[in-house]
Every structure is written in C-alpha cells, then in structure tokens.
Amino acid sequence: MNFINVENLSKHFGQFRALNDINFSVAAGRSMAIIGPNGSGKTTLVRCLLGLLAPSEGTADIAGLPYDPRHPSRVGYLPEERGNFQRDTPLDVIRLFGKLRGLSHSDATSQAYDYLDEVALTAQARVPIQTLSNGQQQKIHLGVTFIGNPDLLVLDEPTRGFDPINQAIFKTFLQRQLREGTTLILVTNQMHEVEELTDHVLFLRNGDQYFVGEVEDARQKLGGRRTVLTYTGELPAKAQQWELKALEKGTVLMDSQHELRSANQMLQQLLSAGVNVTDFNTRLSSLDEIFVGVYGETGQFGDLN
Amino acid sequence: MDIPNRTLLAFELKRHFRRKSYWGAAAIVPLVVIVLVILAQLGAAATKSNGSSDTVGVMTFYYADPGNFIDSKLADESGGTRVLDAAAAIEDVAAGSKQTLLVYPTDLSSGRIDIYENNTGLVGDQRSTALARQLLQVSLVRGLETPELTKPLTGSIEVNRVGYRNGSTDPGLWSVAPPLVYLLLFFAVTIFLGQQIMSSFAEEREQKIREILFLDASPASVYATKILTTATLGLVQLLVMSLPLGIFYLAAGRDLGLPLPAIDLWVFDASKMAVGLVILALGVSFMVAIHAAIGARIRSAREGSAFATLFVLMMFAPGYTLGLLSEDPGSPIVQVLTFFPPTAPSTLLFRNAFGNVSTAELIVSCVILLAATILAFVIGRRVYSGKGTRRGVIGSLGK
Numbered sequence: 001m002n003f004i005n006v007e008n009l010s011k012h013f014g015q016f017r018a019l020n021d022i023n024f025s026v027a028a029g030r031s032m033a034i035i036g037p038n039g040s041g042k043t044t045l046v047r048c049l050l051g052l053l054a055p056s057e058g059t060a061d062i063a064g065l066p067y068d069p070r071h072p073s074r075v076g077y078l079p080e081e082r083g084n085f086q087r088d089t090p091l092d093v094i095r096l097f098g099k100l101r102g103l104s105h106s107d108a109t110s111q112a113y114d115y116l117d118e119v120a121l122t123a124q125a126r127v128p129i130q131t132l133s134n135g136q137q138q139k140i141h142l143g144v145t146f147i148g149n150p151d152l153l154v155l156d157e158p159t160r161g162f163d164p165i166n167q168a169i170f171k172t173f174l175q176r177q178l179r180e181g182t183t184l185i186l187v188t189n190q191m192h193e194v195e196e197l198t199d200h201v202l203f204l205r206n207g208d209q210y211f212v213g214e215v216e217d218a219r220q221k222l223g224g225r226r227t228v229l230t231y232t233g234e235l236p237a238k239a240q241q242w243e244l245k246a247l248e249k250g251t252v253l254m255d256s257q258h259e260l261r262s263a264n265q266m267l268q269q270l271l272s273a274g275v276n277v278t279d280f281n282t283r284l285s286s287l288d289e290i291f292v293g294v295y296g297e298t299g300q301f302g303d304l305n
Numbered sequence: 306m307d308i309p310n311r312t313l314l315a316f317e318l319k320r321h322f323r324r325k326s327y328w329g330a331a332a333i334v335p336l337v338v339i340v341l342v343i344l345a346q347l348g349a350a351a352t353k354s355n356g357s358s359d360t361v362g363v364m365t366f367y368y369a370d371p372g373n374f375i376d377s378k379l380a381d382e383s384g385g386t387r388v389l390d391a392a393a394a395i396e397d398v399a400a401g402s403k404q405t406l407l408v409y410p411t412d413l414s415s416g417r418i419d420i421y422e423n424n425t426g427l428v429g430d431q432r433s434t435a436l437a438r439q440l441l442q443v444s445l446v447r448g449l450e451t452p453e454l455t456k457p458l459t460g461s462i463e464v465n466r467v468g469y470r471n472g473s474t475d476p477g478l479w480s481v482a483p484p485l486v487y488l489l490l491f492f493a494v495t496i497f498l499g500q501q502i503m504s505s506f507a508e509e510r511e512q513k514i515r516e517i518l519f520l521d522a523s524p525a526s527v528y529a530t531k532i533l534t535t536a537t538l539g540l541v542q543l544l545v546m547s548l549p550l551g552i553f554y555l556a557a558g559r560d561l562g563l564p565l566p567a568i569d570l571w572v573f574d575a576s577k578m579a580v581g582l583v584i585l586a587l588g589v590s591f592m593v594a595i596h597a598a599i600g601a602r603i604r605s606a607r608e609g610s611a612f613a614t615l616f617v618l619m620m621f622a623p624g625y626t627l628g629l630l631s632e633d634p635g636s637p638i639v640q641v642l643t644f645f646p647p648t649a650p651s652t653l654l655f656r657n658a659f660g661n662v663s664t665a666e667l668i669v670s671c672v673i674l675l676a677a678t679i680l681a682f683v684i685g686r687r688v689y690s691g692k693g694t695r696r697g698v699i700g701s702l703g704k
Contacts, residue, residue: 050520052691069523077520083513088320099312100521144517 001064003028003152003183004049009058011044017207018044022058024202024212031184033194033215035287036204037295042187043080045204046154049185050077062152074101076150080157080187082141086130090121093129094143101148108147115143119169138166146173153177156187171196191287201287203294210294215287222294223285227254227263230279231270238273242266250278309530310522317534327538331545339553364432366405367394368440374409376444383440398423407437480572484658487581491588491650493547495620498539499596503609505535506600506689524690532597574660580667581657587671588650591678592620595647598685619647623655634661644670646677 002025011019019041026032034042047053049060051067060066063073085093091112098108116122119139124132129140138161145153153174159167174197178184186198194201194215201218203210211218230251235244242262244252254263263282270277285293321327365384368375369391377387388394388406397403398421405423410416418437509515509531518527595616603609623630623642630639634656642652643662649670656662 052516052519069519069521069526075520077517079513079516081513081516085320085514086512087324092316092320096312096316097517097521100310 002026003030003063004032004185005059005061005064006045006049007059009045009048009055009060011041011048011053012056019048019055019207020209022202022204022209024200024209026183026185026200028183029178029181030200031178031186031198032200032202033186033188033198034202034204035189035191035194035291036210037189039206040204041207042204043156044207046156046185046187050075050154073151074148075152075154076145076148077153078141078145078155078158080160084129084137084140084144087128089126090116090129090132090140090143091125093140094147097144098147101150103148111147112143115147119143134161135163135166138162139169142166142170142173146177149177149180150182152183152185154185154187158186158188159190159193189291191291194287205295216284218290219284219287223287223290225263225282226285226289227266227280227282228252229254229267229270229277232276232278233274235270235275236273239266239270309533310526313518313522313527313530314534317530318537321534321538327542328545331542334546335549335553338550342553364405364436366407366433366436367403368407368409369394370409372409372411372413374413374444375440376447379444379447380440383436385440395421405433407433407440409441480574480577480660481658482571483573484577484581484654487585488651488654488658491585491592491654492620493543494539494589495592496617497543498536499592499613499616500610501539502532502535502593502596503600503603503613505531506597507603507605507609510604519690525686528597528601528686528689532593535597536593577657577660581654583671584650584653584657587674587678588654591646591650591674591681592616594678594681594685598681598688601685601689616647620651622648623652627655630655631659631661634659644673646674649674 004024004026006022006024009019009022010017022045024032034045036042044053048055049062049067062071062075065071067073067075091109094112094115095105095108098111099105103111113122113125116125119142121136121139124136129137132140145155155174158174159170162170174184178197184198186193188194199215200213201215202212203218203222211222213221228247228251229244232250235252242254244254247253254266267277267280366386367388368380368385369388371391375385375387380387385407391406391408394403394406395408398406401423403423406421408419408421410418418441420433420437422433509518522530596613599609599612603612626638626642629636630642630652633639634643639652639656642648643656643666653662653667653670657667
C-alpha cells in the first residue's frame with residue numbers, strides 16, 4: 001500500500017478552481033517534489049493532504065486515512081508562511097511540538113536539547129525567540145519541523161530566506177531523515193533541491209496535473225536531449241536546419257526532443273564542413289530547463305507532446 | 306464540546322504565569338486605584354462642609370457682614386479680617402491687594418454669599434466656598450439659645466428609613482448592594498478579559514504559527530484551549546487585583562466615606578444571590594464566546610479594539626436607563642435591553658438586584674443568552690478553523 005494516496009482531488013473556492021482532478025501516490029520512504037509557478041495550486045494541494053483544507057472532491061490519504069491530529073503517523077510540516085512564538089524560548093517551543101506529537105516531556109526535552117546542540121543554539125535555549133537573529137529563528141523553524149522523527153515531512157519552500165549555512169543544515173537533517181525512511185513531500189521551485197532530494201515529481205499547471213512520475217521520466221518526456229557544441233570559426237549556412245541556439249560566443253545548443261542520431265549526424269556534417277569542434281556533449285534536460293520549457297520564460301505554458 | 310489540549314493548555318498557562326509583566330500588571334492596578342481613591346477622598350474632605358463640627362478651616366480672608374451674623378471670634382480664629390466698606394474691599398480684590406473677600410447678605414432668607422477672589426484659576430478656590438458656608442453655619446449654631454436644635458439645623462441628625470413591600474420590611478439599598486456586586490464583577494471581567502481574549506487569538510495569526518499548530522492539535526481543540534487559558538489567566542489576575550481592593554474597601558471604606566461600606570448592614574437574599582450567580586456565569590460565557598469569535602476573525606489586536614469598544618458600550622448601556630430599570634421595568638426600552646444578548650446580562654443583573662424581573666422574563670432571557678453563546682462559540686470555532694474562509698461564515702454553516 002502506498003503511504004500517500006491522492007485520488008481525483010479537486011478544490012474550488014466558489015467559482016475559482018484551485019485544483020482539478022489530481023492523482024498521485026507516494027510509497028513509504030520515497031520522496032516527491034511538487035513543482036509549479038506561483039498560483040498553480042501547490043500550497044492548496046499540500047493543505048488538502050494535511051487536512052487543513054477539505055477537498056471539494058476526491059480524497060487525500062496518508063497511510064490509508066485522511067490526516068487529522070489523531071492520525072497514527074507523525075507529520076513534520078514547514079509551511080511557506082512561517083512564524084514562531086516570539087516571546088517564548090527555543091527550548092519551550094521545540095519541546096511543545098515534540099509533546100504535541102506524542103513524545104513524553106523528558107524525551108521532548110532531550111530531543112530539543114540535542115537539536116539545539118547540533119545547530120549551535122544551546123546558549124540561546126532559554127532566551128526569547130524574538131531576540132534571535134533571522135538565521136537563528138530559521139533554525140528554530142527547522143527544529144519544530146523535525147522534532148519527534150516524523151513519518152512524513154511536508155516542506156513548502158523550505159529554504160526560502162535561508163542563508164547558505166542554514167541551507168546546509170537543512171540538507172543535513174533532511175538527508176538523515178530520508179535515510180531513516182521518512183517520506184518526503186517537497187514543494188519547491190528550486191530545481192537543484194528536486195534533483196538532490198527527490199525521486200518523483202509532480203508538475204502543476206493552473207491547478208491541473210501536468211505531469212507526475214519519476215524525475216528521470218520527467219527529464220525524458222518533458223525535456224528530451226540537449227546537445228551542446230563548442231567550436232571555433234564560423235558555422236556553415238546549412239547549420240540553420242538544426243535550429244541551433246547560441247548560448248555564448250563559440251557555443252551552441254541543439255534543443256528539443258531530438259534523437260541521438262540527429263546529434264551524431266550534425267557532428268559529422270559540421271566536421272565535414274571544416275568546423276573546428278572543441279567540445280561536444282549530449283545529455284538529458286535539467287529540471288531548470290524543463291521548468292522554463294514547461295512554464296515558458298514569460299510564464300506562459302508550453303504544451304506537453 | 307471540544308476537549309482542550311492538555312499539552313497546549315499547560316504550555317499557555319506556564320508561559321503567561323512565568324512572565325513578570327503578567328504579575329506586575331496585576332499588582333500595580335490595585336496599588337494605583339488605592340492611591341487614587343485616597344487622594345480623591347482627601348481632596349474631597351478638604352473642601353467638604355461638615356455641619357456637625359464647631360470649627361472652621363483656616364485661611365487668610367476678608368469678610369463683610371452687614372447683618373452681623375458672623376461670630377467675630379470664630380472669624381478671627383479662622384484667619385478672617387472684617388471690613389466695613391464692601392465696595393472698597395471689592396476694588397482691592399480686583400487690584401490684587403486683597404486675595405479673598407466674603408460678603409454676607411443682610412437677609413439670610415433671600416440673600417446669597419458673594420465671594421470675590423483674585424487669581425485663583427478657572428473654578429476659583431473651593432476652600433473659600435466651604436469656608437464661607439461653614440463660617441456662617443457655625444456662627445449661627447453658636448448663637449442658638451437651644452443647643453439641641455444644632456443637629457437638625459446642621460443636617461447631621463441621623464435618618465433611619467424603614468420600607469415595606471408586600472407586608473414585609475424592605476431593606477432598600479442594603480439588599481440591592483450584594484447582588485450588584487455581581488454587576489461590578491461582570492463589568493470588571495468584560496473590560497479586563499475582553500481585549501485579552503481577542504489579543505490572544507490575534508497573536509497567533511500575527512506570529513504565523515496557526516498552521517503548524519493545527520497539524521498537531523485540531524483547530525477546535527486549540528480554540529477551546531485558548532478560551533480556557535485566557536479565561537483562567539484573566540480570572541487569576543482579577544482575583545489578585547480584587548483581593549487588596551476588597552480588603553481596602555472593607556477596612557477603610559467608612560473612614561474614607563466610600564459608598565455603602567457597612568457590609569454588616571448588607572442584606573443577603575439567597576434567591577437573588579443564586580439567580581445573580583447564574584446570570585453572571587451566562588453573561589461572562591457570552592462575553593468570552595463573542596470576544597473569542599471576534600479574535601478568530603481579526604488579523605491583529607488593533608483591528609479588534611473597535612469591536613471591543615462597541616461591545617463594552619452595549620454592556621454598559623443599561624446603566625444609562627437606571628431610572629427605567631428600577632421604576633418601569635415593563636417599558637419597551639427595558640424589555641429590549643432585557644432580551645437583546647449584548648445588553649441582557651447587565652440588564653438582568655440590575656433588575657435582579659432591584660427585584661423586578663419575573664421568572665418568565667428571566668428564563669426566556671437566559672435561554673436566548675445561552676443560545677447566543679453557543680452560536681458565537683460555534684461560529685468562532687468555524688472561523689478559527691478556516692473552513693468557511695472563502696465562502697463566508699454563513700455559507701459554511703451548512704457544511
């Protein structure tokens with residue numbers, strides 16, 4: 001049985017349809033990224049999954065049950081808009097959420113101290129959070145999310161506003177959780193995070209499900225092959241047939257879903273024409289390139305062939 | 306009814322009880338009130354005319370007494386100097402060479418005392434008014450040939466009132482005082498707790514922690530917990546503030562001339578006290594539910610202050626119709642105030658104290674109040690849970 005199951009899920013607010021017939025599942029211990037531009041329905045989908053919003057149609061289950069605070073699975077959630085109990089201490093706040101997730105007072109205290117020690121905030125354990133810097137407060141957000149070793153982590157734009165140090169801390173903790181079998185839902189537009197941390201991806205477009213599948217499948221089907229050629233001298237006129245895109249002086253890109261055979265043909269013809277090719281490589285599109293390709297540089301959507 | 310979340314309840318209570326500002330606020334209020342009351346009473350006593358005294362205050366003044374009513378020895382002891390030419394003396398006051406001049410009439414039955422003062426501000430020196438009256442009164446008393454007339458003539462003779470109602474004695478104000486304590490408590494709780502409740506809910510929204518909180522504790526549970534927490538905190542603070550005030554009132558009330566301080570004369574009617582307690586409980590519950598519902602909706606504490614002010618005004622509205630409440634409870638205004646939930650608690654507490662609310666009126670009004678409380682709680686909980694956000698609260702009620 002899949003750990004997360006979303007079937008025919010739709011959500012509308014009056015006349016406005018925020019989500020339309022979303023279907024996906026995530027096995028226990030796996031990870032999925034939800035991708036889309038602003039307003040595509042990512043946060044709404046997450047809120048429906050976590051029971052913070054009731055779906056208008058369809059279902060969203062975690063371990064076979066709709067989520068509510070009495071659910072047997074523990075969830076760590078880092079929302080896009082996040083805050084803290086400003087006048088309370090890091091220890092009290094992290095411990096509170098540990099206890100709310102079922103830890104005993106002593107376990108919650110112990111885990112809170114372990115975390116604060118690991119992020120070098122032991123000295124600030126008992127000072128009001130409002131006296132901490134932004135970076136330190138971000139660490140508290142993470143502590144609240146990770147305490148209690150949740151079975152599922154749902155992170156919405158987790159590194160927004162994080163400095164590089166906190167980004168590194170975040171990745172360390174997250175990778176540790178993933179190694180321990182935690183399931184992950186990651187809402188992000190940072191494609192490098194998707195490639196580093198997830199194995200499945202869901203593209204949303206205006207509330208519709210554009211693509212769902214493994215990251216490699218997305219790169220194949222949404223991006224295709226990209227051939228980069230570096231050369232000296234001039235390209236012959238017939239090079240226009242390959243619709244090459246100039247990346248910088250002396251480097252061109254052969255885009256779209258061409259076959260490897262086309263790239264080889266192009267190389268042979270350029271060499272025959274006397275072009276001095278200094279580098280030639282072909283690879284699958286990166287997710288950044290796919291994102292631009294799917295949603296367009298101007299924010300307009302391309303078609304899925 | 307949602308069970309409050311015990312972990313959250315303990316967290317909320319502990320975080321507030323640990324704050325110095327919480328206890329500081331509770332301690333400073335009675336201190337300030339006591340000091341202000343003492344100052345006010347001392348100030349009033351300094352200018353108060355006391356007819357039973359045979360002495361007069363001392364200050365420098367001049368006086369004209371064409372009718373020869375004033376005891377010259379008394380005037381002299383009080384710092385006064387007699388003048389024979391009132392007109393010239395008035396000119397001296399205008400010029401500033403004399404500070405205060407009292408001019409007594411020749412005919413006490415129709416005349417008045419004229420006081421002339423130089424440079425004593427907008428309302429003048431209140432001491433000279435008191436002195437003028439006292440000097441005349443004591444001079445006349447000293448001149449009486451029948452000393453036993455002193456008390457009735459100076460207004461210091463005791464008056465005892467015995468009222469009857471339905472064949473039995475009616476204790477009057479002394480029976481009204483005890484149930485009116487509930488009214489005072491109701492006003493104190495409303496003013497004190499109302500804003501705190503709204504601020505408590507707004508704080509979460511401002512600090513953007515509501516969403517993660519709802520994952521580990523249901524919105525309804527959090528809502529109930531916050532109401533219970535804030536009510537507990539507020540009542541503890543109220544108790545800490547009230548105890549010293551109550552002790553001060555009982556210990557020093559008589560000496561300071563505070564109203565109805567003789568608690569030994571209070572008459573406690575068991576049924577009125579029981580009914581009053583029920584009304585107080587319902588009123589406080591309604592007030593808490595309304596403020597919590599407003600708090601669930603507002604985005605900041607400032608946004609809620611307008612609602613809080615409106616609500617407090619409605620709570621106090623019956624006080625402006627006191628005459629009608631006591632003498633004409635059947636009037637349309639009083640009837641509206643009795644059954645309209647925001648005004649009902651204070652109206653019922655008044656009328657219960659006056660003893661003019663019927664059982665039928667009481668039951669109907671309490672039922673309406675209870676229904677309004679439950680409705681406010683349900684709406685507030687739904688708004689807090691965010692379930693009706695886009696469709697509006699009314700649209701979400703049927704879901």
